[in-house]
Amino acid sequence: MNVPNERKLTIARAMAEAVAQEMRVDDGVFVMGEDIAALGGVYGNTRGLLDEFGSERIRDTPISETAFIGAAVGAAQDGMRPVVELMFVDFFGVCFDAIYNLMAKNTYFSGGNFKVPMVLMTSTGGGYSDAGQHSQCLYGTFAHLPGMKVVCPSNAYDAKGLMTAAMRDDSPVVYMYHKSLQGMGWLATEPGATVHTPEESYTVEIGKAKVAREGRDVTIVSVGMGVHHALNAAAQLEADGVSAEVIDLVSLVPLDRDTIRASVAKTGRLIVVDEDYMSYGVSGEVIASVTEHDISVLKAAPKRVAYPDVPIPYARVMEQFCLPNPEKIIAAYQEMNAA
Amino acid sequence: MAPTRDEQHWMYRNMVTSRKFEETIAGIYFEGKTPVFSMADGPIPGEMHLSDGQEPVAVGVCAHLNADDVVTATHRPHHQAIAKGVELNKMAAEIFGKATGLSGGRGGHMHLFDADVNFACSGIIAQGMGPAVGAALSRHMQKKPGVGVAFVGEGAVNQGGWHEAMNLAATWNLPFVCVIEDNAWGISVPKEDSTAISNNADRAAAYGIPGIRVADNDPFAIYEAAGEAIRRARAGEGPSLIEVETYRLAGHFMGDAEGYRPEGEKDALFAKDPIPKMRATMLASGVATEAELDAIEAESTARVEAAITFARESADPAPEDALTAVFA
Incomplete structure (x- = not known):
């Protein structure tokens, strides 16, 4: 189908665009993770952000997921809206305490007096022979544990709108993006994921199929x-x-x-x-x-x-x-x- | 830099309040749990980790903090909470699992959260480190005043997350202080059996930051070390590490038979109880009179009794409220 003025984006670009647009209007939004600054994310979802926003708000971290995801919890509780990246969902094994014992529970354990508005981006999926420490989805693992919302876009339109919604949500959101939909040149991408994506900022409702x-x-x-x-x-x-x-x-x-x-x-x-x-x-x-x-x-x-x-x-x-x-x-x- | 007269009075008041609180909790804890000990029964169910003996660390550090500063505490948090200014009635009610508690009974004694004074706990060893570093990052990025302080036990330094957070704080030069309460025991395992070095402050060298060990649970020395660390943090000079030799006068948890303690150890620790020691010091130096300290003790006792009464008389939460506050 041909749409007039069609503006097709990959999921990677749609995610980065959503983050950039939100960072322009909300000083509390910042990004932390491994290789998310100069490299723009292993899966491209933070590309261009360092150039626009600088290294203070686009922070490459040491390989210390427990520390920087825990730090995101602390920054979120202190009024900021961090977006953090767990490069592969498979790496949750080194940092799950920060995710499910802190990020997911502090709102409840505080009776709602502490909010943890943060987004945890993570890549999922295989099909390219990366084997079982870099190819899992683990949807059920994250969805099983109460206290965190979990979203998984199938196309760039939803990817952008979900990211904006996630950054504006007062609860923690796990944002799981599939590598085979991401639009990386070096990794085959399902063409149906790259769809018309409006330039203006918009949200896709979390919790609606x-x-x-x-x-x-x-x-x-x-x-x-x-x-x-x-x-x-x-x-x-x-x-x-x-x-x-x-x-x-x-x-x-x-x-x-x-x-x-x-x-x-x-x-x-x-x-x-x-x-x-x-x-x-x-x-x-x-x-x-x-x-x-x-x-x-x-x-x-x-x-x-x-x-x-x-x-x-x-x-x-x-x-x-x-x-x-x-x-x-x-x-x-x-x-x-x-x- | 020594604490002023007023600061010494504040420190003594909070040490006494904390001790009185723990003694009162200990007295109530076994209600309903005899003749056969059952952790689930009584007005205060669940695990209970008391902080008797460790009060000097909390007051020596928190004397330099205000409500805006962020503290993350441990599974043994009462002394830290009291020194940070957590509302005592709500804290007691939370420990009793009441609707009027800090979290309406969802958290309990290991999960005390008070947004008014920026105080949070985690029952998982070393896991307060990341959030305290994150709070420091938040203040740094927003150019707002305030420091992040993580209290941890000496066992926590052997957790990977402790190292990760120290490195992150130092790499980013954040206004952060890690305070290690070295009570010599990780439940039943002595420090020397779990830790390759005796002075954890030496670990500061690994991060290129100052580290200092305070001997003998001395509230004045803790005050001095914390003062410099927090001054550095506020001045943008980066994080610091403090380890304090402190004493765990109680078991790891209420009901702990402590068969692992060497004979005589507890008697020796009680002989060095920091509260009578501080009282004697204040009297000797003339910063307080007997009458003033007696009044502080009486006021602290009354405050604790009022909090416990508030907790006892408060209503249980509605059971179905368990299903609320999962999300913001």
Whole structure:
């Protein structure tokens, strides 16, 4: 589709633009992280910020995630709005105390008297043979723990609006961006992520899912990269006369259960696509949202296309065997109707 | 630089208030927990870490602070909270888990938060470091006055996060002070069995900042060391590290049998109890009379009793309030 005056941005540029626009109007916003200044972020999401705002507000840190994420908590409690980057979500292991014991709990433990308005950006996802310490999604790990909002854009429009919303939120927001959507020249990018993105500042509501494609016969729910697999599968299913609805969760916390339920009430069938590990995660939560509410809407048992419960392997053929893809989604639909 | 007469009176008052508070809590703690000790029962449930003996550190440091300065405290926070000026009625009520508590009962004794005086706790070892450094960063970036002070125990310096935060504060030359309360014990493990060096102030060399160790729990020496560290911080000269040799007169937690303590250690520590020692010092130097110190003790006792009464008489939170205040 051609849009007049179309202004396509990658997610990386959309994120950086949102941060820059907010920094121009809010002196409390600043950025900390590893390689976010001169390099502009390993995944490009802070590119250009150092030139405009200087090293006082765009701070490269030592490789000390516990210290700088903890420091962000302290600065947020002191009235600032830090944006910090955990370069790969897999690195949460060295700093989770600052995240889930401080960032996520201080509002509650203070009875609401302390606010922790900060954004924790982190890259997710694999598919490029970086193996299991640099390829995980860990959506369920973060979404499971109360006290932090969690968002995962699937395209640049949402990426910009979610970032602006996250910086303005008085609660901590974990902003999980998928590497395969980011638009880095050296890493293949899903073309559907690079979309028209308005120049002016705007917000995308945190906690509100979107119907990425309307359909009648089956609901495919996903987030981030999985949305593109779902849209791809839906296009193929359409050729076979099947009308698939695709729900982009956009946010994992708060989870927009109403939009999921309304869609499944219409279609009667549910497939959840999740690049995070299968068990105890987002896919199970989405299914429970429907079955706990009204199991009678289902015409078939729900299906999951998720990462198997194994660490992420290096070898291309092994990793690709494990990852969700459109073919697995189509197969899930076919199994659902064969049963 | 010695504390003024008024400062000495303030220090003594806060030491006595803290001790009286702990003694009162200790007396109440076992209510409902006998004959069989059950941590979950009684008006004060849960773990209880008392600070008896460590009062000089809190007052010697906080004598230099005002409400705008930011303090992060430990799992053993009462003396630090009192010296920082946390509202005592609300603090007692929080420890009793009451609706009138600082956090409406959500936090309890290891998670005391008072925004009015910029005081926060974490029950996780060394994890107050990052937020105190962050508060210092915030003041530095906003060009606002105020310093960040993290109180930690001597066990905390062996946590990676402690090192990360010290390096960050020094690299960015922030108005930050780390105060190590060396009470010689990490629960049951003595310092010499857990720490490669005896003087943690030596670690300051690793960050290119001043480090000083204060011996023998001396409130006047602590006051002097903290005064210089906080002066440096306020002047933009960067962070400092202070380690204080202090005494843990109580167990790690209430109910701790302390079988790991060498025989005679506690008797020796009680013989060096800093409160009667400070009283004697103030009388000898003439900065206070018996009558003045008696009055301070009586006033402190009355203040603690009023706080405990407030806490006891306050209502429990509505159980369903557990579901609120997750987000701002």
